[in-house]
Amino acid sequence: MADRADTDAGFDVDVAVVGGGPAGCSAGVFTARYGLETVVFDRGSSSLRRCACLENYLGFPCGIDAKRFLKLAQTHAREAGCRIREELVDSVVALAGNGETEGTADGEGFRLEPQGGDPVTARFVIAATKYDGSYLHGLDDDEALFVTEEGADGGVERFDRAYPDDDGRTPVAGLYVAGPLAGSGDQAIIAAGHGATVARTLLRDLRREEGYWDRFARQYDWRRYTKNRDEEWADPERWVELFDETAPEDRDAENVRRLAESYAAERDESYLEAETAARRTERGQRRLAEALDDEVLLEAVDDEAIRERAAELEGGNAQSDADLIDD
Template sequence: MAGTNGRADGAFDYDVAVVGGGPAGCSAGVFTAREGLETVVFDRGRSSLKRCAHLENYLGFPAGIDVETLYDLFHAHAETAGCALVSDMVESVDRTDESGFALDLQEGEPVTARRVVAATRYDGTYLQGLDGEAMIETNEHHGEEHERFARDYADRDGSTPVDGLYVASPTPGADRQAILAAARGARAGRRVVADARRDDGWWEGVAEGVDWVRREAELDDEWTDRERWVTWFDERHAADAPVDPDSERFQRVRDATVEQARSAYIDPEEIEARAERGHEALAAHLDAESAVDGVGERALLEAMDDDAIRSYVEADETPDGDGL
């Protein structure tokens, strides 16, 4: 998806730095990277998800899924979207003079980013230099008082009192369920996208976007004409826009919105091509013998196209040795 690049004239190493490579972090990174924001995800390799023996309530896996495979899929998705994955731990986050952030790493050289998404359950002390005691809450455990990152510090969409800082984790409740953590990361990622668009001249009514694709066949004949989309935008936004509809800013935002909306509709050939790529990408993370044993050769062939099967199963690797 083509989108806005929020980088301020190359002042920062990244537009977005995500701290944590689990479900929340990768989910946020997918949204920001697909928008065109240069995104890095720092993963120290110790996500709380890895404490789970087998995940049985993540939608889309009827028999559950082993954590290692799911974690690999998270990372593959983030990388495909355009994220850079860095295996390192962020030890502290501080402000820079350019209204961005400097991140000190455990092993690598410090990096800078315009925005930071916190998406890890570890204690949050690495953020304290940004807002001090406001980020900390005290709770009692076994008769002793302990300080920890305030779970309600961020709003529901992940935004915080610190401009450019978003929190997808830790948050109340969501951290203990992978699918809820992924949803929290998606909300934070969308909030980052909206804020980056506003920095680029968009306004509240249009900055909130939707990242999806639809079937071209759903378009009525009149909507195949670009001018119909222009009229739609003007009817919906011109009266309430904070800028003159004849201004360069209004027209630039309108053009970007119209192009994104129109490009979201794809034809049958593209739908088929994307389905094939999706099957191949998924197949690359599956154990071939287990897949064939689990559903049977014929059922497997019916469920996935031949090219996807052949991408990970050679003809002589099936259990009976007869090939596919």
């Protein structure tokens, strides 16, 4: 996607994700691929790390061990552009109106205090931990953020999963919640899907700030073949016409044109020639192969070669039988 690293130079990063599991990595992939500088903090306890074998994540027909899956998830986040910091976040403090960060807008931004490393300022925070939301204390009225549940050892405080809406937004501007902490459920595939949903919510909100409206505010991270492109929409002026037709009345023509041209450029970047798509496919396969044990990979290659040779021989025998019948 287009480089958007200068979204707000007053912060260390654009997006800070707290939690490096399926929800956090998935959210980070979407924000980083959009061009937002993204850091993912991963140091808390993880139920997935105690999973013996992850058997219901789509795309792994016979399952995958959780350790390998998490490594792939974080590798994917890094490939997308995220930085992974193996640090526990102690607190997230709103910068609203305190003047602590020069250049930030009043009412925007957060400072994250890791347990051991240097603090980080971010315009947006995505809370994607599972068990613990205590680092969010003080961002709002704690009675709104937390609820007390009765347990075996008495009252237990936990983050109120009803605090964010279904798309992860919260009453605190710039704060989003993803995954089990938002009540999405504990299954890895559901948490990853919700992480992506929340990231797209953040991007939609950001695009609305930039001036986009309606469907143009929704961002799709999607790749298409150039051969399937409708040439009518390859012309940026066609998008300018559409934007002119649908723009709210308070938008001036110059602003509408700028947004239309930017949107047309985004669409143009989403199309790939077949050769480029093939190269990316091969690269993806090689990266997956790197995650496999060499011994298992070699055995699988040998087994596949044996199956292919057997199929060739079977086909040849069938052809010979057909020839005999014709004779």
